Amino acid sequence: MSSDVILVIVVGTALAFDFTNGFHDTANVVATSISTGAARPRVAIAMAALLNFAGAFISISVAATVANDVVNADVITPTIVFAGLIGAIAWNLITWYFGLPSSSSHALIGGVVGSAVAAAGFDAVLAEGLVGKVLIPAVVAPLLAFLVAGISIAIIYRVVGGERPGTVNRAFKYGQVVSGGLLALAHGTNDAQKTMGVITLALIANGSLGAGADPPFWVIFSAATAIALGTYSGGWRIIKTTGTRIIKMDAAQGFSSQGAGSAVILASTHFGFPLSTTHVINGGIMGAGAAKRLSAVRWGVAGNIVTAWVLTLPAAAGIGALAYGITHVFGDGALGPVVVTVASLALIAALFMRRAERGAPVAAEGA
Amino acid sequence: MTATIVEGKALLETVIASVVAGIGVTAVFAIAIWGVARSIDYSRDERPLAAGAAGAVAAFALLATTAALVVGILVMTGG
Numbered sequence: 017m018s019s020d021v022i023l024v025i026v027v028g029t030a031l032a033f034d035f036t037n038g039f040h041d042t043a044n045v046v047a048t049s050i051s052t053g054a055a056r057p058r059v060a061i062a063m064a065a066l067l068n069f070a071g072a073f074i075s076i077s078v079a080a081t082v083a084n085d086v087v088n089a090d091v092i093t094p095t096i097v098f099a100g101l102i103g104a105i106a107w108n109l110i111t112w113y114f115g116l117p118s119s120s121s122h123a124l125i126g127g128v129v130g131s132a133v134a135a136a137g138f139d140a141v142l143a144e145g146l147v148g149k150v151l152i153p154a155v156v157a158p159l160l161a162f163l164v165a166g167i168s169i170a171i172i173y174r175v176v177g178g179e180r181p182g183t184v185n186r187a188f189k190y191g192q193v194v195s196g197g198l199l200a201l202a203h204g205t206n207d208a209q210k211t212m213g214v215i216t217l218a219l220i221a222n223g224s225l226g227a228g229a230d231p232p233f234w235v236i237f238s239a240a241t242a243i244a245l246g247t248y249s250g251g252w253r254i255i256k257t258t259g260t261r262i263i264k265m266d267a268a269q270g271f272s273s274q275g276a277g278s279a280v281i282l283a284s285t286h287f288g289f290p291l292s293t294t295h296v297i298n299g300g301i302m303g304a305g306a307a308k309r310l311s312a313v314r315w316g317v318a319g320n321i322v323t324a325w326v327l328t329l330p331a332a333a334g335i336g337a338l339a340y341g342i343t344h345v346f347g348d349g350a351l352g353p354v355v356v357t358v359a360s361l362a363l364i365a366a367l368f369m370r371r372a373e374r375g376a377p378v379a380a381e382g383a
Numbered sequence: 384m385t386a387t388i389v390e391g392k393a394l395l396e397t398v399i400a401s402v403v404a405g406i407g408v409t410a411v412f413a414i415a416i417w418g419v420a421r422s423i424d425y426s427r428d429e430r431p432l433a434a435g436a437a438g439a440v441a442a443f444a445l446l447a448t449t450a451a452l453v454v455g456i457l458v459m460t461g462g
Contacts, residue, residue: 074459148390153397160398164405171406175413179420187416198452205459272409279405286400286459287393 019222021350022094025357026218029101031242034211036108037120038068038246041207044297045200045247052270054192064200065248071204072240077288078206079231082213085145085288087128089220089227091136096128097218098353099135099343102360103127103336110331111324113367118324119292123332124210125150128217130333131340153289154325157280158299165276165303172268173308188267195274202281203293204243210290211239265304273300295325408451415444 045068046060055063083089104120104127111118125146132140176184212231215238219225225232231239265273277293277300284291298321339356346352418441425434 074456144390148394152390153394156394156398160401161405164401168406168409171410172413175410175417176420179417180424183420183423184416187419191412191416194452201456271412275409276401276405279408280397280401282455282459283397283400283404287397289394289397 019094019350022098022353023218023222023224025350025353026094026098026101027215027238029098029105029357030211030215030218031238033101033105033120033124033214034208034239034242035246035249036105037207037211038065038243039249040108040112041120041203041293042247042249044294045203046196048199048265048270048274048297048301049192049196052189052192052265052267054189054267054270055196060196061248063197064203065244067197067200068204068208068247069240069244071201072208072212072236072243074201074205075285076209076212076230076236078209078285078290079212079216081145081149081288081290082125082210083216083220083231084228085142085149086125087132087217088136088140088142089217091140092132092217092221093135093348094218094222095343095348095353096131096135096140096340097214097221098356099131099340100124100128100336101214102339102343102356103130103332103334105360106335106339107328107332109364109367111328113371118328119294121207121210121290121292122150122154122325122328124214125290126329126332127336127339128214129329130336133333134337134340135344149289151329153284153291154295157284157289157291158295158325161273161276161280161296161299162303162306164279165273165300166307168272168276169269169304169307172272176268185267188271191271192267192274195271195278198278199274199281199297200247202278202285204240206281206285206291206293208236208239208243209285211242212236213290215239265301269301269304269308273297273304276300276303292325295321404451404455408448411444411451412448415441415448418442418444 042061042064045064046055046057049055049060050057101124104123107123107127108118108120129141129146212235215235216225216229216231219232219235220227220229277297280296280300281291281293284296298318302318343352343356346355418437418439421437422434422441425431425437
């Protein structure tokens, strides 16, 4: 009975995390289309929400990685997963509060790894999976998007550089409807799967599923719905950040950055790599900007992204470990997670009120 | 060790797929736009044959772009 209560709390927390993931990633997915005028904000967001939902059903490779290849499912309990989620949410809130751009995906994995280490020591971590499937792709993917977008825009300028700008611009705006849609689909498939993976991990830990099991349909459907609703609710205040703060883009740059982001995320998803979609999308944007003119990229903003990128995994792991420690003080039953949930909700409310008093943060956060 | 080799191979395939799909699709779409722009210009200059040829290049490139996207999605959904 007690473990079922914890499981319900874990599923609720994971879906709330998924909702917030969609909420602040709206900016990353639609900003490029909006800033180049390829789509109106309302249409872009509605389309992104729909394609995020559809994307969640495309693959389960990433969910399998999160559930089976990062931490040892044999020593994981629903409480460990819960503490990991709290670590991720807390780090997301801290970075949101200070306006730092961070990755929800890295926060999630960092949180779960931290709480697992706190509970069962370093044997709880599957080092090969963590390094091979998370850490190395985390470095490679944004650089790859940077390179692909840079080469793409160079080819585009070479091919259509001599043509009338009006015709070319209009055509690339049409192209951006497709590339933007593809990016939303890619985002949905990689990000929603992380939540599916965490819920599946909790179900395995609770004994509700066997080791190595795939996510059940209800898990896929609820994760897809949560991320789509979050995306539709939209991060309106931070929409401008990704689209215009890093570089001012034309439609061709928007198309190449979205194309590069989609290609990298979809290919990585196919092989089960849980990526930070934010870092990949920003890598693509910077590549499209740098290929035209190095000074077009606001390297200060890019530097903040890299700083948050490096900090996220260890910081979320530390908070996840702390959350597990606090939860554990109340014993192995449901009391610990209930107390931590109530305390977290109170803290979130306080943070939102304080933030509202001080004004909105401007940096993009995301997965 | 074996797992690392497997991940390394998957990562290499990811890099190749990303480069081929990202750069390839963009390049082919750029050719389509070039075809459309040329076709419009040739039509204005009353050169119907050249306009038709540029239009055909545009149509073929658009078709290739669409095909690449469909294949990409099919590969994804195929697991």
